[in-house]
Amino acid sequence: MTTVTHLASHRAAHATPPASLETIQLHAQAHNALSTALYYLGQPDCTQQHLQTATARAVRAATLLKRASQAAGVQHRQA
Numbered sequence: 001m002t003t004v005t006h007l008a009s010h011r012a013a014h015a016t017p018p019a020s021l022e023t024i025q026l027h028a029q030a031h032n033a034l035s036t037a038l039y040y041l042g043q044p045d046c047t048q049q050h051l052q053t054a055t056a057r058a059v060r061a062a063t064l065l066k067r068a069s070q071a072a073g074v075q076h077r078q079a
Contacts, residue, residue: 037055
């Protein structure tokens with residue numbers, strides 16, 4: 001006897017729209033800014049300048065993430 005395996009149809013997949021190019025670029029820039037911040041924080045001789053640079057990169061990443069979520073249509077609450 002033949003065994004039949006039923007696969008999920010394409011209709012079963014979530015219909016999420018693809019991210020816009022702007023959203024993808026902002027996400028990549030935020031990722032790079034966070035990566036740079038972690039790099040400076042991970043230096044064995046983490047100086048005051050390294051901390052200032054890491055802080056600036058982290059703030060930049062937060063701004064980019066906010067812009068990316070706005071481009072994706074996410075609503076924000078004010079803290």
